[in-house]
Amino acid sequence: MPRPVLLHCGDDVKWNHELYKQLRAKFDIVRSHSIPRQEFIEALRAKKFGDFEAIYRPFWNTGGEMGNWDDELISLPPPSCCIYASAGAGFDWVDTRLLAKRGILYCNAAAACTESVADAAIWLILSTFRAFTWSSLAARSLNVEKFRDANRNIAAVTHNPNGLSLGIIGLGKIGYRIAQKAHSAFDMRILYNDIRRLPQDVERSVDAKFYSNLDDMLAVSDCVLVATPFGGSKVLNASSISKMKPKSRLVNIARGKLIDEDALVAALESGHLAAAGLDVHYDEPNVNPRLAAMRNVEMLSHTAGASVESHIGFERLGMENCLSWLETGKAITAVNAQWIHAPKL
Incomplete structure (x- = not known):
């Protein structure tokens, strides 16, 4: 044969x-x-x-x-x-x-890329809480005033993530690994929304709380992580972003088209959201110039899984x-x- x-x-x-x-x-x-x-x-x-x-x-x-x-x-x-x-x-x-x-x-x-993506996600989460981009760009500018501005003022607007809540949209293999790292390293409280609830032993391993209604989870999450596959439509649009907890953060390591970028820009400009961390972008390889200009937005070039x-x-x-x-x-x-x-x- x-x-x-x-x-x-x-x-x-x-x-x-x-x-x-x-x-x-x-x-x-x-x-x-x-x-x-x-x-x-x-x-x-x-x-x-x-x-x-x-x-x-x-x-x-x-x-x-x-x-x-x-x-x-x-x-x-x-x-x-x-x-x-x-x-x-x-x-x-x-x-x-x-x-x-x-x-x-x-x-x-x-x-195969779960570990790499999870590590990058943790860095983006930390960056949205600690304003690493602002500090890094100020140092790289070689500008004394920008350095002093970051050095003197970042502490007043940044926070440690310890004990705060991480709401994960899509607790699959990658989302779960991120939850493990965030929970064990920073004692973050894990919340999640998915199309199905995970077994109780899996939930208990990261002390995760299931939300069947996405808006309910958004309202109480200090940071929202998008980790779900793109299914043909946005997961976070203007309406859902408006329901996010005031001064919360948004991180996306999934696909850019899952988020309405115009709504994200508006939420950041208004102060409703404190920061965002984006590995992926709506119109790759073109990056939204309004987001790129914001020092409270951390950006990567879709490299979270690249190792x-x-x-x-x-x-x-x-x-x-x-x-x-x-x-x-x-x-x-x-x-x-x-x-x-x-x-x-």
Whole structure:
């Protein structure tokens, strides 16, 4: 019997070479490397890669040059294709429901970057309480007056997070790890809102309190952390931001489109919110200039999950998903399995 075919998109594997040997032993591997979207579309239409069963993309910044996986691309893989395992935690760039309609499992790799994202989230949380950006920019300015201004005035407007409340929107793997760090290191009180309540033993491990109504949690949280996948609509709009506790803080390490940035700007300008920490932005790679000009807003370039350890994990988990599917019929981190119930289109 011929071996199943796997389409490897993007660069060569860099770290998990022994596991890649196992992959090669189980699959015939064909490569698309990194090619423009139209070239990739034409190659699929011409069946250049054959009747592949799996797609493997080990790095988030290579093999993605073909752009979003929308109906144009999803209509093109052969009927034999059953699994797409990709690097990265978020999957707003791929229509997972449409993939499911075609019988294709989509597997992300959030577990591989959990530690890196959680560390960055803690730093952003601390920054919103302690105004690290103001202090850092003043020091880097080499301006004596700016240095003195920060040195003399920051203490009057900053706080320690110890004992304060952290309201987490989405207590998944990443949200839970952030809760662990915030609770153990700073004794923060953990509140959370999610589509489902977690088991009591999980809640007890971080002393978490569940809120079924998001507005109720927003009203009492000293800092709100957005850690939920993008589902196609904003989680925090003008109405919900107005319900946040006065002088509270907002941190986003999920996706920029989850927050109404105009409403966030207005809340910061009015003083309703004290500060914000943003790893992600609504119109990446374009950053909102009004937010960028605020010294009470900490910003990163969507790098919370960026570390060598994350890359190693992304690479490994994608291969493990493909091997698990081949050997057991089930993937490890499929995010759309619940929608695969109809015959392949």
